Amino acid sequence: MSNKINHHLNDAILMAYSAGTLPEAFNLIVASHLSMCDQCRAQAETFDALGGEILDQSDATEIGTHSLDETLSLIESGPVDTIRAPRVADSVLPQPLQDYVGGDLDAIKWKPVGMGVRQAILPTTREATARLLFIPAGAAMPDHGHQGTEMTMVLQGAFQDDDGYFARGDVEIADSDLHHTPVADIHQDCICLAVTDAPLRFDSLIPRIAQRFLRI
Amino acid sequence: MNDSPGSARMLWVRHMTRIRDDKDRQAFAELFGHFAPRVKGFLMRSGADASLAEECTQDVMAALWHKSHQFDPARASVATWIFTIARNRKIDLLRRQRRPEPEDLAWGPEAEPDQEDVLTLQQESKILGAALAELPENQRELIEKAYFGDLTHSEIAAETGLPLGTIKSRIRLALERLRHVMK
Known part of the structure; x- marks a missing residue:
């Protein structure tokens, strides 16, 4: 939380996160950003407060006659909570990502995608895809546009594209009209979390063929 | 209350x-x-x-x-x-x-x-609740749908027959009003 974050989540995404209507992969990138950004976390909790007021003011639905008693016996039987794995301190990965990777950076199962770029697809529901990307310092991602929304958050290093300079914690939100070629900063290899709700469209033939095999 | x-x-x-x-x-x-x-x-x-x-x-x-x-x-x-x-x-x-x-x-x-922090937070939530209750009906309804209906903004558009842009701007307007009251 020490570095300054310049590119944040927007209200539409924070509200949908609070309402619980986003696909799992998007929830993952939002939770990861909130772990690093107090400003967005406060905003997200404000949307939770709005949800609480809506709940409070909503109409009561009829509940079962024995509902309270059943709940009290449920309480007697004890909590069912699963315990969260302990957080690896000072990790490049915020805790929500550690939960999905099953550990720290060394637990990531990278697969090469060419040009030194590596990726690891994380286990989420299929409405949207979450992947970790490793881009060597100074290298470019293939030029691509998208059919849906793509969100990219930097975890290590930085990248630059037509929209600006993105460093640790920054999120780029790209809609289908943005067409970009992110280039990793020369000083350090770049690790990002990228989430897409539709397959990326690549502009040269070879990446497009590769796309079928790589689930990019 | x-x-x-x-x-x-x-x-x-x-x-x-x-x-x-x-x-x-x-x-x-x-x-x-x-x-x-x-x-x-x-x-x-x-x-x-x-x-x-x-x-x-x-x-x-x-x-x-x-x-x-x-x-x-x-x-x-x-x-x-x-x-x-x-x-x-x-x-x-x-x-x-x-x-x-x-x-x-x-x-x-x-x-x-x-205790003072608790009182302040609880009072702020009351102000938020009052602001929500006073929103114009159409704005309030859209905010409720966004939370309760499990609908995305485009699905709300399909359900209400309103263009997506209108929905987004109404939700923004409603949030602006809520923020204004909170200041």
Whole structure:
């Protein structure tokens, strides 16, 4: 939380996160950003407060006659909570990502995608895809546009594209009209979390063929 | 309901303390009476049938008991806290997904929150509630749908017949109004 974050989540995404209507992969990138950004976390909790007021003011639905008693016996039987794995301190990965990777950076199962770029697809529901990307310092991602929304958050290093300079914690939100070629900063290899709700469209033939095999 | 420590929100907060410290079933029954029927309504509007919603509501209310030590009244109203538990249960059960949660904030070791902070937060939530109640009907309805209907903005567009741009700007307008009241 020490570095300054310049590119944040927007209200539409924070509200949908609070309402619980986003696909799992998007929830993952939002939770990861909130772990690093107090400003967005406060905003997200404000949307939770709005949800609480809506709940409070909503109409009561009829509940079962024995509902309270059943709940009290449920309480007697004890909590069912699963315990969260302990957080690896000072990790490049915020805790929500550690939960999905099953550990720290060394637990990531990278697969090469060419040009030194590596990726690891994380286990989420299929409405949207979450992947970790490793881009060597100074290298470019293939030029691509998208059919849906793509969100990219930097975890290590930085990248630059037509929209600006993105460093640790920054999120780029790209809609289908943005067409970009992110280039990793020369000083350090770049690790990002990228989430897409539709397959990326690549502009040269070879990446497009590769796309079928790589689930990019 | 008024702004004093005797307001409904502060009453719920004290109920939570009684549940946490004394395993007080009477306090639980009163919270249950107000919130369980609303949690069930929330789950049904999100697509659960009555029996699933009932089961799920009982889970949510049991979680309120077991997690009562985690409730921080300087950070959320009781309604907000219950909403987040119900929302997570909805994702879990109805959408069959894990809910990634942000890193836990480092809390003081079991520190009791400052009473003044608690009062301030609870009063702010009351102002937010009043602002929500006073929104023009069409804006209020869209905000409710965004939370309760399990609909994306484009699905709301399809349901209400309003263009997506109109919906987005109405929601923005409603949020602006809420923010204005909060200042």
